[in-house]
Amino acid sequence: MKITVDEEKCCGAGQCVLIAPEVFDQRDEDGIVVVLEPEPPHDQHALTREAAAVCPASAIQVHDTP
């Protein structure tokens, strides 16, 4: 799994950090998303997908890799 984010779209809601704090964070200077684990380990896949599904700005893309 690979994650990409759209910083322009990000509205700083923080849902991704509340759901998957090991994968996402928010920048101190503006609250915009930071990806801590661009290729999250297996045990984070479900939470990562959930974070992407509920992002209010649809700013997180999950790409499945073989």
Place this chain on the structure above:
Amino acid sequence: MSPNEQILQYPFAYETALEPAAEWTELRGTCPVATITLPDGSQAKLLTRYDDVREMLADPRFTRQDLFGGTGNSQGTATTSAAADTSESPLSVPKHGEDHQRWRRLVGKWLTAKRMAALRPQMAAIADQLLDEMTGRGSSADLKAHFAFPLPVYVICGMLGVPAEDRDRFSYWSDNFLNLTRYSAQERQTAVGELVAYMSGHIAAKRAEPTDDLLSALIEESSGEGEALTDGELLSTGVALLVAGHETTANMIGKMVAMLLADRTRWERLLENPSLIRSTVEEALRFDANGGFGLRRFLTEDVEIGVEVLPNGTTVVCAMAAANRDETAFDNAAEMDLARTPNPHLAFGAGPHSCLGQALARTELQVTLEVLLRRLPSLELDIPATELERLEGLLVGGLSEVPVRW
């Protein structure tokens, strides 16, 4: 008669406090763009389907229409929007495009998930203290008055560095901002003036003597170099945070607990499995049938919704609570499923204007459940759920009381 041929009076009437309006299902099915008359007599279009509501809320071209003719600010959400909606000039922060994004990021960085998580111990301490006082008085009480209302007030006052002793005044001002029917234009104007004067005084005091709080931090930045809030933005941001951080979450705490106790198997499930707290909070936000007025958008260009074209100049009301019950977006939408995942509900709006304070609200709601489950596992409603009463006239939906025993 089909709703297509009617002009419906909005907001709709409800038979009971926790159940959705009868109109929603029919409108979603047959009349997704309904014509409604608002309390002021003007006409608008009402959206009730999930996809339509989400798309309209997230459309960067449009922003809220202000209720009282003033310029509003931009933190739209189910819970905070109403408050922000009503701010009048001179209370204005940028509403559009890059200016809005700049403002949002300057304020939003103080409301991140991590910062809110750091406040958890303080929130829990406040909650414990409120429960000490409530349970010290007996074995039944109105949870709204003794817990749901004061908790977010103390939290936002602590964050802003304004004294919680002034909370009765905030309540009056915020009620004035949020109540559609109770106050005259004159009263509203007076209340806005008082709140602006109050906040200006606080900002002046923090300027002279900074303390460790959000207002002081914003002031410090605005006096430095680089991107910062203007003095006017600082004032309206302080006012918006105070009002928005107040009645909205208070009402949601009351409704969430009422929903969980209305069918007590829900409460018992949480007692058995507290790891469901996070998803329960999201489901309570989705399931809340009493979510308030909805968010308005004022169209500045023609927009197609399905087969219909809404002309430039139309006022659109987005009924997030109706959208959150849309069967095409949520399986078994009429069921409250405490484990529902993912739960992309629209209670906080969507897109560039979605609620700026949502991490704060979520954290407060989670802490509420953690503390209540720990302290009062025997909690139950003290009246039948069907006798709970809605607050009338508010932009933010709520219950007038939540009588409980333990």
